[in-house]
Amino acid sequence: xxxxxxxxxxxxxxxxxxxxxxxxxxxxxxxxxxxxxxxxxxxxxxxxxxxxxxxxxxxxxxxxxxxxxxxxxxxxxxxxxxxxxxxxxxxxxxxxxxxxxxxxxxxxxxxxxxxxxxxxxxxxxxxxxxxxxxxxxxxxxxxxxxxxxxxxxxxxxxxxxxxxxxxxxxxxxxxxxxxxxxxxxxxxxxxxxxxxxxxxxxxxxxxxxxxxxxxxxxxxxxxxxxxxxxxxxxxxxxxxxxxxxxxxxxxxxxxxxxxxxxxxxxxxxxxxxxxxxxxxxxxxxxxxxxxxxxxxxxxxxxxxxxxxxxxxxxxxxxxxxxxxxxxxxxxxxxxxxxxxxxxxxxxxxxxxxxxxxxxxxxxxxxxxxxx
Amino acid sequence: xxxxxxxxxxxxxxxxxxxxxxxxxxxxxxxxxxxxxxxxxxxxxxxxxxxxxxxxxxxxxxxxxxxxxxxxxxxxxxxxxxxxxxxxxxxxxxxxxxxxxxxxxxxxxxxxxxxxxxxxxxxxxxxxxxxxxxxxxxxxxxxxxxxxxxxxxxxxxxxxxxxxxxxxxxxxxxxxxxxxxxxxxxxxxxxxxxxxxxxxxxxxxxxxxxxxxxxxxxxxxxxxxxxxxxxxxxxxxxxxxxxxxxxxxxxxxxxxxxxxxxxxxxxxxxxxxxxxxxxxxxxxxxxxxxxxxxxxxxxxxxxxxxxxxxxxxxxxxxxxxxxxxxxxxxxxxxxxxxxxxxxxxxxxxxxxxxxxxxxxxxxxxxxxxxxxxxxxxxxxxxxxxxxxxxxxxxxxxxxxxxxxxxxxxxxxxxxxxxxxxxxxxxxxxxxxxxxxxxxxxxxxxxxxxxxxxxxxxxxxxxxxxxxxxxxxxxxxxxxxxxxxxxxxxxxxxxxxxxxxxxxxxxxxxxxxxxxxxxxxxxxxxxxxxxx
Numbered sequence: 001x002x003x004x005x006x007x008x009x010x011x012x013x014x015x016x017x018x019x020x021x022x023x024x025x026x027x028x029x030x031x032x033x034x035x036x037x038x039x040x041x042x043x044x045x046x047x048x049x050x051x052x053x054x055x056x057x058x059x060x061x062x063x064x065x066x067x068x069x070x071x072x073x074x075x076x077x078x079x080x081x082x083x084x085x086x087x088x089x090x091x092x093x094x095x096x097x098x099x100x101x102x103x104x105x106x107x108x109x110x111x112x113x114x115x116x117x118x119x120x121x122x123x124x125x126x127x128x129x130x131x132x133x134x135x136x137x138x139x140x141x142x143x144x145x146x147x148x149x150x151x152x153x154x155x156x157x158x159x160x161x162x163x164x165x166x167x168x169x170x171x172x173x174x175x176x177x178x179x180x181x182x183x184x185x186x187x188x189x190x191x192x193x194x195x196x197x198x199x200x201x202x203x204x205x206x207x208x209x210x211x212x213x214x215x216x217x218x219x220x221x222x223x224x225x226x227x228x229x230x231x232x233x234x235x236x237x238x239x240x241x242x243x244x245x246x247x248x249x250x251x252x253x254x255x256x257x258x259x260x261x262x263x264x265x266x267x268x269x270x271x272x273x274x275x276x277x278x279x280x281x282x283x284x285x286x287x288x289x290x291x292x293x294x295x296x297x298x299x300x301x302x303x304x305x306x307x308x309x310x311x312x313x314x315x316x317x318x319x320x321x322x323x324x325x326x327x328x329x330x331x332x333x334x335x336x337x338x339x340x341x342x343x344x345x346x347x348x349x350x351x352x353x354x355x356x357x358x359x360x361x362x363x364x365x366x367x368x369x370x371x
Numbered sequence: 372x373x374x375x376x377x378x379x380x381x382x383x384x385x386x387x388x389x390x391x392x393x394x395x396x397x398x399x400x401x402x403x404x405x406x407x408x409x410x411x412x413x414x415x416x417x418x419x420x421x422x423x424x425x426x427x428x429x430x431x432x433x434x435x436x437x438x439x440x441x442x443x444x445x446x447x448x449x450x451x452x453x454x455x456x457x458x459x460x461x462x463x464x465x466x467x468x469x470x471x472x473x474x475x476x477x478x479x480x481x482x483x484x485x486x487x488x489x490x491x492x493x494x495x496x497x498x499x500x501x502x503x504x505x506x507x508x509x510x511x512x513x514x515x516x517x518x519x520x521x522x523x524x525x526x527x528x529x530x531x532x533x534x535x536x537x538x539x540x541x542x543x544x545x546x547x548x549x550x551x552x553x554x555x556x557x558x559x560x561x562x563x564x565x566x567x568x569x570x571x572x573x574x575x576x577x578x579x580x581x582x583x584x585x586x587x588x589x590x591x592x593x594x595x596x597x598x599x600x601x602x603x604x605x606x607x608x609x610x611x612x613x614x615x616x617x618x619x620x621x622x623x624x625x626x627x628x629x630x631x632x633x634x635x636x637x638x639x640x641x642x643x644x645x646x647x648x649x650x651x652x653x654x655x656x657x658x659x660x661x662x663x664x665x666x667x668x669x670x671x672x673x674x675x676x677x678x679x680x681x682x683x684x685x686x687x688x689x690x691x692x693x694x695x696x697x698x699x700x701x702x703x704x705x706x707x708x709x710x711x712x713x714x715x716x717x718x719x720x721x722x723x724x725x726x727x728x729x730x731x732x733x734x735x736x737x738x739x740x741x742x743x744x745x746x747x748x749x750x751x752x753x754x755x756x757x758x759x760x761x762x763x764x765x766x767x768x769x770x771x772x773x774x775x776x777x778x779x780x781x782x783x784x785x786x787x788x789x790x791x792x793x794x795x796x797x798x799x800x801x802x803x804x805x806x807x808x809x810x811x812x813x814x815x816x817x818x819x820x821x822x823x824x825x826x827x828x829x830x831x832x833x834x835x836x837x838x839x840x841x842x843x844x845x846x847x848x849x850x851x852x853x854x855x856x857x858x859x860x861x862x863x864x865x866x867x868x869x870x871x872x873x874x875x876x877x878x879x880x881x882x883x884x885x886x887x888x889x890x891x892x893x894x895x896x897x898x899x900x901x902x
Contacts, residue, residue, distance in 0.1 A: 236727070236734050236742045243720040249677060250707075250717050251731045252698030 019357050026353035030346040037341070041333045051330065052323035064209040066326070072280050073290065074318040075218045076101070076273045080296035081314050082225050083269035085305040089229065090242040090262050096143060096158025097270050097293025099165035100136040104271025106169055107135030109195070109284045113181050116196030124198040125213070128275045136271015137264045139165065144263035148256040162293065173286035182284060192284040201279040214276035221269065226307040238262055270296075295321075298347055317343065375438055377402045377563035378423065378454070378532050383432035385418055392418040395432070396589045398582055400563040402531065405554060407578035407595070408567045409607055411803035412775035413761065415587040416567045417459070420534050423565075424456035425449035436532075450476075455525030456534040461517050463509045470505035473524045496523045500556055514663070515546040522553065533557065534565045539573055540800065543662050544831070544864070551577050569803050571600045572832075583607055608805050616811055616836035618855070619819055624653030626885040627823040628674070628705070628792050633683035635669045642681070643669035645847040648883030651792065651823035656814065658838030658855065659827040660863050666847040667827045668709065671796050674825075675707035676700040687792065689889035701732055706790035708781050710797040718781050721770035725751045725762060728769055729784050754783035758809060775806035782813060793817060796827035811837055831860045845869040849883060 035045035055070060057063045080097050087094040094100075108128040116124060143157040172182050176190045184193035203210035229235040237258045241248045248255050270293070277288060299317055303309030324339030380398040384391070392415045400406045410416045421427045423434065425443040433440050436452050443449050449456070463472050470492040474484070489505040496503050501523050509517060518538060525533055535554075539547045554564055554577060568574060574581055575595060582592040583606045590606050604612050629650040637643035643666040651657050659667060672678035674685065676697040685692050687703055695703075709717050719728050730747040737743035751765040758779040762772055769777055782798060795814070799807040814824055814837070828834045834841050835855050843850040843866035850866040851873025865871035874882040 231742060231744075232740045233734055233737070233742050234740075236730070239723060239727070240720045240731065243722045244717075246717050247720050247731070250675070250697065252696065252701055252735075 022353040022357045023350055026349035027346055030342065030349045033345050033349075034338075034342045037338075038334070043331050043334060048327055048331070048334070051327035053319065055319065055323045056326035056329075068210060068212065070318065070322050071212045071215050072277075073322050074315065075212065075214045075280070076277045076290065076292045077295060077299065077318055078218050078311065078314045079221060079273035079276070080270050080292045081299035081303070081310045082222060082307065083266045083273070084296045085300040085303070085307070085310055086225065086229070086238070086269070087263055087266040088300055088305055090238045090259065092144070092147075092259060092263055092266075093155045094140065094143075094158050094263065094266055095155055095293070095297060096140065096161050096267070097296050098289050098291070099158070099162035099293070100139050100267040100270040101274040101277075101289045101293055102162075102165040102169050103139040104132035104136035104274030105278045105284070105288045106165075106172075106274075107271070108132035108275030108278045109182065112195040112199035112278065113193070116199040119198060121198040121200070121202060125202055125279055128199060128279050129217075129272050132275025132278070133268040133272040136274060137268030139271070140263050140267020141260060144260045148259050166287075169288075170286050173284070192286075194283045195279070199279055200282045201276065212280060214280060217276065222307060222311055229307060234258075234261070295343075298343065302347065302350055320346075375402075376400060376435070377404075377437065379435040379438075380419075380423070381433045381435070383419065383422060383429045383434070385415075385422060385427060385429050391587050393422075393429075394587045396584070396587075398589065398592075400532070400565060402563050403558055403561045404580065405558055405564045405566060405578045407574040407581045408565055408584065409569075409571075409574060409581055409603060410584035411607060411805055413773040414584045414607075416584055417536055419584070420456060420536060420565065420567065423449065423454055423532075423534060425454075450528050450530075453529055453531040454534070455528060455530030455532070457518065457521040457525060457536065457538060459536040459540065461521055463517060463520065465510040466508065468506050468508055469503055469512075469520050469523075472509060472520060473527050476524075476528070492523075492527065495527050499523065499526050500553070515542055515549070518542070518550070519553075526557075531561070532563045532565070534567075536567045537569070538566065539568055539570060543829070545662075547573065570830075571603055571804070574603065575600065585609055604804055607803070612804065612808070614804075616808075616833065617815055618837060618839070619815055621654035621819055621821075623655055624821060624823075625887055626650040626889060627653050627688060628825075629684070629686040629885060629888060629890060630674075631684040631686070631884070631890070633670075633673070633685065634681040635666070635673050635678060636681050637666075637669055643847050644673070644844075646683075647844075647847070647849050649842050649849065649852060650883065650885040650888070651825055652885075653791070653821040653823050654818055655840070656818055656824040656826050656838045657852075658834040658841040659825060659844060660831060660834055660841055660867055661844035662867055663829070665844045667796055667844065671707055671709050671794050671825075671827065674700075674705065674794050677707075684890065686890050698735075701788075704789070704791040705794065706785040706788060706792065707794040708785045708796070708798065709794075710778060710781070710800045719769050719777065722768050724766045724768055725755070725760075725772075725780055726765045728780060729754065729787070731784065732788060750784075750787055754780065754787060758783050758813070775802045778802060779806065779809070782810060786813060786817060790822060792823045792825070794825045794827075797829060798826075799833070800829070807833075831863050834863070835860065843867055849874060852883065 031049065035049070038045040038048055055066060057066045060066055080101065084094055084097055108131050111128050111131040112124070115127060119127060139161065143154050143161060146152040146157060147154045172180060173192065174190050176183060182192055184191045202213040204213060229238065237248070237253055240251065240253065241255055241258050245255050248258070273292070274288065278284065281288070295317060299310055299314045303313040320342060321336070321339045324342065325336045328334040328336060328338060376399040378400050380396060383393050383396040385393040396419060398419070408416050408420070418427065422429050423443065425446040425448050428444065434443060435441065436454070441452055443452065443454070464475065467475070470489045471484070473492050474488050493505045496505070501519055503516065503519055503523060509520070512520065522533070538550060542550060554566070558564060566577065575598070578595045580592055581595055581598060581603060583590045583603065585607060601614060604614065631648045633644055633647045634642055635644040647670070649657065661667060669678055673680050676692070676695055676699070680693060687705060690703070692700055692703065692705070720731065726744060726747040729750045730742060730744070734742050737746070748765050754760065755762060755765065760772070760776045760779050760783070762776060769780060772780070778798060782795070785793065793814070798810050802810065814826065818824055826834070826838055835858065838855045840852050841855050841858060841863065842852045843863060845867055846869065850869065850871065853862065853873060862871065866873065
């Protein structure tokens with residue numbers, strides 16, 4: 001029997017430098033694939049990528065406005081990815097980010113429309129965030145409680161709840177009726193009304209730039225979750241339950257309670273992201289999520305559920321999405337979907353790179369290194 | 372016997388990263404011979420066999436089958452060369468029938484499941500002298516049946532060289548002797564057999580020659596007929612080892628844990644423990660003997676508060692512990708460690724570090740919202756030092772350690788917590804001699820410190836050597852409690868199968884009731900013994 005030309009040999013403990021190099025190569029490879037696709041369509045890849053990476057900020061008449069829009073995309077993705085990682089660490093496959101985000105957005109919008117006229121802005125923004133967190137969190141608890149009580153499959157449940165949330169919101173978006181206070185009474189066709197001024201996200205002027213308060217909130221959350229997962233008793237419980245529920249029970253942990261608490265937290269953060277998104281936008285939307293519930297899953301896994309990794313990856317993915325959006329404005333043949341395509345290719349190559357950091361390839365006849 | 376070897380390995384080397392698992396190993400087996408491969412945990416036995424079965428590739432060295440040099444690149448290649456391996460962890464599809472598990476890998480069978488597969492497989496099994504039901508689903512099978520199925524599978528594919536990795540680790544005495552009959556039949560029909568095991572008496576009973584590995588190196592190969600346990604152990608460990616289990620005599624204290632008329636149901640709702648009464652004193656090891664699955668697991672779980680009981684009393688130092696949460700029972704100083712068949716299932720979080728595993732039961736005791744990792748690390752370091760655990764660092768995930776070290780981590784943590792009652796089931800399961808003795812020493816030390824120990828074991832020699840008294844279970848009922856120094860293996864064996872009932876041997880008091888029982892003096896109690 002002949003030896004095959006290549007074979008994989010497992011190697012342990014690839015250093016961080018090697019790992020970073022592997023990921024860097026993977027991203028470059030993905031960009032190269034993208035470049036080829038761009039070239040086929042007659043777009044100069046170098047100009048396109050340059051525009052994508054600079055996100056159209058230099059040379060723009062309102063460069064700070066571009067940064068503000070960037071933040072509006074970045075904040076929800078960061079919070080949702082962090083929140084999903086929280087549940088994933090416990091091996092609770094929450095793929096209901098979309099639905100929880102919508103529920104958060106809905107209840108934040110509810111609060112804005114009902115109380116917006118009466119409350120001052122700082123209170124109103126806080127109330128919206130809390131309503132969003134509660135709305136998203138309770139929606140998440142539904143799947144968690146059923147799993148704990150009856151052993152249902154959380155993947156299926158959270159997935160289905162996404163669609164329920166989506167159509168629930170669409171019902172309010174499209175039903176023109178006197179009771180439907182979400183809609184603009186001045187419009188003959190169903191159309192969401194703008195929020196009252198006090199329900200708009202607080203913007204702190206820093207020179208010409210208006211700093212979105214939700215960015216600060218997101219960064220603080222990031223730090224808090226890092227500490228929560230790595231240093232607190234509750235974070236420890238999550239790790240044990242994720243690793244082995246029977247061991248957790250043996251150690252005297254109340255597994256059901258931990259699952260419910262963690263999923264509530266995860267879903268509440270996602271709901272809060274929805275609320276932030278609503279007040280930043282200033283108006284409800286029938287499809288508010290921009291797919292963060294799905295993209296967040298990709299981010300969480302690319303970052304291997306590491307909190308700091310999520311910060312970096314979500315930043316990069318937002319650059320990709322926002323950059324593609326702005327860059328494609330100049331080319332009729334390219335649209336924002338190109339970002340999704342590129343994202344897919346990057347995910348693929350990074351996963352492949354992962355394989356190369358864990359295994360090395362040995363060519364037939366050559367001795368393995370390190371002998 | 373002809374001199375050509377069925378299999379020959381020359382100068383085999385294999386390393387994983389910086390760890391050399393095998394260094395220049397030579398090994399040969401003749402047809403119609405049983406070779407035992409002996410070595411401590413982590414000495415490279417399984418690695419070596421995995422190279423024969425195509426799971427790993429050697430870094431250097433050559434393998435010959437029937438005198439021909441071969442390169443085995445996959446289990447598929449091994450199968451074609453007539454090498455079959457029965458792994459320690461069975462490779463079976465639980466929801467498939469016995470026949471389908473075999474059929475699954477048969478390329479000639481084509482894409483359609485034919486009805487006659489049951490007959491064909493049933494016939495094959497019969498020609499090799501096995502009795503299996505080809506239609507039975509794997510999840511309905513006992514461990515022994517699964518193992519038989521693995522062997523039939525290997526033989527069905529025409530293996531002439533059969534490797535068994537610790538086949539007896541999960542079998543009872545009776546099942547083991549059945550397995551050995553099978554191996555002898557295979558040997559008679561000209562198969563070459565390599566068997567990995569830790570149990571020296573089995574090595575001496577079944578093998579023709581013994582190859583001994585130590586730290587990845589081939590120490591020697593000896594003829595079994597000229598070897599004895601002492602000599603094999605010395606080769607294996609590299610120094611003289613005392614093979615007698617100590618049984619220190621300790622002043623006995625009043626009963627720590629008293630169990631009265633306990634009935635527990637198993638997951639299917641049948642009575643797993645049926646009206647059982649016994650008690651453990653401080654400074655005593657009470658052994659529990661019984662055929663696998665006769666209620667040991669349920670008993671351990673009930674004492675630890677992990678399984679509700681049907682009826683009866685569990686009294687710890689005069690206090691009722693029935694219905695308490697696992698946490699409350701832990702806080703009373705009752706430690707339970709159960710080593711399941713997969714060795715990792717309960718008691719440890721496999722992906723977490725040794726430090727984190729040290730904290731498992733007491734992470735909540737630290738003040739404030741944070742986990743005390745510093746304390747955990749210090750404890751991990753101490754346990755690693757005290758029990759000679761081999762690990763790169765305290766932050767290594769437990770699943771990366773070898774089996775013996777995993778068990779030491781678990782036991783080390785339990786003892787570190789300073790319990791007054793230790794319930795331990797199969798603490799030496801799959802451990803080599805050296806580690807096993809380390810565990811016995813740990814338990815004896817605890818006994819000297821006045822701890823009451825319930826030791827659920829499989830090896831009757833060990834139970835007789837280590838324990839003060841032995842309780843025998845049969846189908847969830849107590850067959851009697853005997854003094855270890857007065858009993859024999861035969862007597863225990865009869866009791867385990869239910870043929871001998873000694874529950875009414877001692878007149879004057881009901882069986883399993885302590886004379887100086889603390890039941891009834893609720894809320895008093897702690898003055899004389901402190902764990």
